[in-house]
Amino acid sequence: MKRKPYTGVSADLAAVDGRKRLNWDKLMTGICFVLLLIIVVIPIVMIIYNAFFNEGKPEVEMFVQQVTEKKNLEAMWNTLQIAVFATILGTIMGVFYAWLLGCSDIPAKGLMRALFNIPYMFPPFLGAMAWDMMFNGRSGYINKLLKDIFHLSSMPININSIWGIVFVEVSYYFPFVFMQVVSALERMDPTLEESARIAGAKQRQVIWKITLPLVKPAISAGALLILTTSLAHFGVPSILGYAKGIYTLPTRIYAVIYNSGGSFDGIRQGAALSVMLVVVVAAALILQNRILSSGSYDIIKGKSMRPTLIKLRGAKIPLLLLAILTLVLIVIVPLVMIVLISFLKAYGLPLAFKNFTLAQYQKVFTANGTIAAIRNSLFVSIAAGIICMFLGTLVAYVVQKIKPKGKGALEVISMLPYAIPGTVLSIGVILAWSGRIAGINLYNTIWIILVAYLARYLSFSMKTSSAALLQVHSSLEEASRVCGASHTESLADITLPLIRPAMVSGFFLIFLPAMREVTTSILLYGPYTRTLGVQIYSLRDAGMIPQAAALATVAIGIIIVLNTIVTKITKDRKGV
Amino acid sequence: MADQIVLRNVTKRFTTKTLGDIVAVDNFNLSVHEGECFSFLGPSGCGKSTTLRMIAGFEDLTEGEIELCGRLVSSSKKNLYVQPEDRGLGMVFQAFAVWPHMNVFENVAFPLRIQKVNKTDITRRVNEALHHTSLTGLENVYPSDLSGGQQQRIALARAIVTNPKVMLLDEPLSNLDPKLRETMRFEIKALQRKFNFTIIFVTHDQSEAMAISDRMMVCDMGKIMQIDTPENLYNKPCNRFVHNILGESTFINVVTKDGKAYPKGHTEQALDLTVSADAADEMVVATRPNENALTGPGEGGFHTHIEKRIFLTDRTEYLVPVGDQLLKVQTPHRVTFSEGEECAVHLVEPMWYPAAAAADKERARRQLV
Numbered sequence: 001m002k003r004k005p006y007t008g009v010s011a012d013l014a015a016v017d018g019r020k021r022l023n024w025d026k027l028m029t030g031i032c033f034v035l036l037l038i039i040v041v042i043p044i045v046m047i048i049y050n051a052f053f054n055e056g057k058p059e060v061e062m063f064v065q066q067v068t069e070k071k072n073l074e075a076m077w078n079t080l081q082i083a084v085f086a087t088i089l090g091t092i093m094g095v096f097y098a099w100l101l102g103c104s105d106i107p108a109k110g111l112m113r114a115l116f117n118i119p120y121m122f123p124p125f126l127g128a129m130a131w132d133m134m135f136n137g138r139s140g141y142i143n144k145l146l147k148d149i150f151h152l153s154s155m156p157i158n159i160n161s162i163w164g165i166v167f168v169e170v171s172y173y174f175p176f177v178f179m180q181v182v183s184a185l186e187r188m189d190p191t192l193e194e195s196a197r198i199a200g201a202k203q204r205q206v207i208w209k210i211t212l213p214l215v216k217p218a219i220s221a222g223a224l225l226i227l228t229t230s231l232a233h234f235g236v237p238s239i240l241g242y243a244k245g246i247y248t249l250p251t252r253i254y255a256v257i258y259n260s261g262g263s264f265d266g267i268r269q270g271a272a273l274s275v276m277l278v279v280v281v282a283a284a285l286i287l288q289n290r291i292l293s294s295g296s297y298d299i300i301k302g303k304s305m306r307p308t309l310i311k312l313r314g315a316k317i318p319l320l321l322l323a324i325l326t327l328v329l330i331v332i333v334p335l336v337m338i339v340l341i342s343f344l345k346a347y348g349l350p351l352a353f354k355n356f357t358l359a360q361y362q363k364v365f366t367a368n369g370t371i372a373a374i375r376n377s378l379f380v381s382i383a384a385g386i387i388c389m390f391l392g393t394l395v396a397y398v399v400q401k402i403k404p405k406g407k408g409a410l411e412v413i414s415m416l417p418y419a420i421p422g423t424v425l426s427i428g429v430i431l432a433w434s435g436r437i438a439g440i441n442l443y444n445t446i447w448i449i450l451v452a453y454l455a456r457y458l459s460f461s462m463k464t465s466s467a468a469l470l471q472v473h474s475s476l477e478e479a480s481r482v483c484g485a486s487h488t489e490s491l492a493d494i495t496l497p498l499i500r501p502a503m504v505s506g507f508f509l510i511f512l513p514a515m516r517e518v519t520t521s522i523l524l525y526g527p528y529t530r531t532l533g534v535q536i537y538s539l540r541d542a543g544m545i546p547q548a549a550a551l552a553t554v555a556i557g558i559i560i561v562l563n564t565i566v567t568k569i570t571k572d573r574k575g576v
Numbered sequence: 577m578a579d580q581i582v583l584r585n586v587t588k589r590f591t592t593k594t595l596g597d598i599v600a601v602d603n604f605n606l607s608v609h610e611g612e613c614f615s616f617l618g619p620s621g622c623g624k625s626t627t628l629r630m631i632a633g634f635e636d637l638t639e640g641e642i643e644l645c646g647r648l649v650s651s652s653k654k655n656l657y658v659q660p661e662d663r664g665l666g667m668v669f670q671a672f673a674v675w676p677h678m679n680v681f682e683n684v685a686f687p688l689r690i691q692k693v694n695k696t697d698i699t700r701r702v703n704e705a706l707h708h709t710s711l712t713g714l715e716n717v718y719p720s721d722l723s724g725g726q727q728q729r730i731a732l733a734r735a736i737v738t739n740p741k742v743m744l745l746d747e748p749l750s751n752l753d754p755k756l757r758e759t760m761r762f763e764i765k766a767l768q769r770k771f772n773f774t775i776i777f778v779t780h781d782q783s784e785a786m787a788i789s790d791r792m793m794v795c796d797m798g799k800i801m802q803i804d805t806p807e808n809l810y811n812k813p814c815n816r817f818v819h820n821i822l823g824e825s826t827f828i829n830v831v832t833k834d835g836k837a838y839p840k841g842h843t844e845q846a847l848d849l850t851v852s853a854d855a856a857d858e859m860v861v862a863t864r865p866n867e868n869a870l871t872g873p874g875e876g877g878f879h880t881h882i883e884k885r886i887f888l889t890d891r892t893e894y895l896v897p898v899g900d901q902l903l904k905v906q907t908p909h910r911v912t913f914s915e916g917e918e919c920a921v922h923l924v925e926p927m928w929y930p931a932a933a934a935a936d937k938e939r940a941r942r943q944l945v
Binding site for chain 2: 189191192194195196197198199200201202203205209210213214216
């Protein structure tokens with residue numbers, strides 16, 4: 001289906017001004033190109049260059065050797081398997097619950113919708129930690145319990161497997177599909193379904209022939225998000241996979257660099273693997289596009305009417321229980337487990353009151369490392385949020401309103417990191433900013449993490465600002481010009497205030513995920529620049545699992561508090 | 577003529593958060609004959625759409641029963657409720673509701689495919705339906721590439737392809753531009769003559785309803801006001817509301833005394849009206865502006881002057897004071913009075929209604945939403 005193009009006024013006042021003299025517009029366009037070059041283009045070019053060149057000479061052997069090595073091929077195969085299964089299962093789960101909440105008469109809908117957004121906020125790698133505590137193939141608490149109760153000869157469940165990784169990823173990624181589909185269902189014109197009933201179709205036939213095909217674009221968009229996120233994801237496979245030697249490409253890249261002690265050769269090998277990962281992502285994107293050719297239907301027509309909800313009748317209570325059980329299983333159980341473990345004197349001790357202590361929290365709040373980690377994370381997240389907010393708006397303004405030559409390139413470049421895995425971006429940033437270009441060496445400083453975050457999250461704020469700018473009709477700025485304001489004054493007094501709410505939400509869209517980030521910072525941290533995610537990961541890696549759990553509890557607390565604040569702020573915001 | 581759609585004591589109650597209990601449809605009794613075109617006319621919230629949705633089977637009823645083609649389809653007493661797909665209806669919606677993921681042919685073929693009609697018959701019947709709706713040649717086009725009028729034709733073709741006995745039209749013309757609206761109205765009537773189905777037509781546009789209907793029901797606030805032919809409704813509206821909704825109206829509040837009627841609050845000059853013996857003390861006199869007449873002073877009628885003169889496309893409208901109320905009179909352009917000029921106004925074929933209050937209060941309450 002063809003998408004209707006945005007038909008704005010092409011002869012913008014801004015464009016007319018641009019012809020007259022060098023001004024803010026040209027300056028802004030210039031700044032955009034330069035900044036995007038530094039933040040996005042250079043790291044990507046560095047990866048490709050270093051994968052195929054060594055000290056200025058073309059060298060393909062290293063790349064070929066890496067790509068053909070059995071371990072790496074295995075990792076690629078695992079990455080694909082996990083991503084494909086997580087996408088399929090996550091999509092099915094997301095669509096099912098979206099349908100249940102969007103189309104049926106299941107009770108307590110508002111509450112359920114709010115609850116179903118929780119898995120989205122829950123950091124997946126903390127979920128993986130909790131599941132590992134419960135169902136680790138050797139020492140999982142619930143595993144031990146089941147083994148004792150049923151007198152089994154071995155542990156009943158092993159979460160340290162491909163299927164364990166898929167399970168945990170599905171638990172935290174299905175909201176991608178859920179949220180897209182539930183909103184599409186809610187906006188859909190109910191007469192589209194009603195006319196099928198009149199045409200003689202049974203309820204079941206309406207779902208398969210009308211409802212699902214109409215929300216297919218939403219399903220497809222959500223599935224794509226699961227697929228790319230899973231391919232690039234580091235946390236879950238590294239926590240669940242290491243024990244059994246199950247590697248994915250992102251964890252393999254980390255292992256290669258970690259084992260080489262951060263040497264240049266290791267980083268180059270990482271670069272070669274990065275190219276591999278990017279190829280896999282690209283292939284997946286193309287494949288996905290083939291299977292679910294996306295497009296958008298105009299399904300929000302007509303007067304809004306109470307949609308006829310499907311009566312679940314006898315199935316109502318069982319389905320409600322199923323939904324609640326799902327939430328308990330993927331949110332409450334892991335949370336409780338993490339909190340319980342955080343009180344333990346030592347990992348492995350039975351979960352009994354006599355083994356409980358507050359010592360872990362004391363350590364968390366007195367140890368220099370953890371306090372520094374919280375401070376680092378707050379600093380990089382806030383800095384990245386603010387800089388991206390302004391830079392994203394700048395790029396969006398240039399693309400939407402100034403429309404210079406090369407606007408397409410600008411748009412593509414700023415969206416590029418969206419498709420490039422965080423691990424890959426980190427390698428690029430290391431290659432670019434550890435002294436090889438103009439002697440700038442940011443390695444082991446907090447700044448290199450900030451630069452990587454900027455590249456990674458810029459597209460988030462650009463998207464929200466773009467959408468808001470599209471809503472600000474050029475007549476608003478024109479009206480201000482007629483009133484005697486200059487172009488710059490109009491921009492400051494009219495356009496910026498109108499898109500401010502979008503800018504603020506763009507900030508939080510970056511700040512919140514950055515606070516719990518591991519994928520990028522795990523490759524970039526130095527001795528004094530651990531982030532919150534890295535610190536939890538390292539504590540756990542060092543065997544200090546209860547302390548890691550205590551810090552994780554603190555992190556979850558911070559996330560909950562911040563989220564509540566965000567919801568409060570965004571609820572009573574005004575604007576376009 | 578047999579009754580094809582019968583509603584007996586149909587009532588629908590909702591509970592809403594803001595307004596509490598609302599009787600959306602209050603004890604509706606009506607029967608629509610075979611081959612008839614029957615309109616539901618009323619402002620939004622009058623219960624017309626809810627009634628249509630109950631007939632279609634999208635809403636269950638709180639009380640009463642509905643019979644379609646001699647078959648009971650909804651009944652509160654027998655706890656009977658036939659699903660919409662099993663009622664054998666055709667329906668066209670306001671927003672067309674053509675499926676954007678299917679092309680024209682697939683849209684129209686859908687009802688037949690659901691019925692598992694064989695392939696050659698499907699092709700034949702779809703082509704026939706497309707022919708009758710002037711869509712031949714557009715079989716493989718997707719709805720998003722078609723105009724609103726063409727999309728509504730797809731909806732019509734989809735509705736007639738199964739040859740239903742009853743066709744429900746839910747404001748099918750209100751998303752179209754005025755010219756197209758008239759064309760489509762004729763096309764619907766032509767299709768009805770050809771296939772001889774019964775139409776229920778829901779609208780809030782009185783001219784549309786009058787032009788298309790054999791009979792119509794006017795309702796307001798969930799109550800049936802009057803059911804009759806368009807002519808009778810226009811000439812003998814049973815109350816002030818029906819008078820007003822069926823055509824331009826002008827009202828004068830009057831008090832009656834000793835067999836004469838005076839504009840309320842002004843007893844110097846009586847209106848030129850015959851007061852019936854059973855008239856109450858306070859009444860409303862309703863007339864059509866275009867039927868009232870203006871003459872020079874001294875030629876009978878009510879002596880007054882021209883307050884305002886408005887030049888309309890086909891008539892001239894005058895506002896003339898009657899006491900402290902303004903009466904609307906529309907005359908052919910050739911009758912000319914200037915503003916301030918003295919004149920006499922003649923009320924022609926007036927209708928007398930009691931001074932109502934209860935209905936207005938209820939309206940005010942509901943419009944709080």
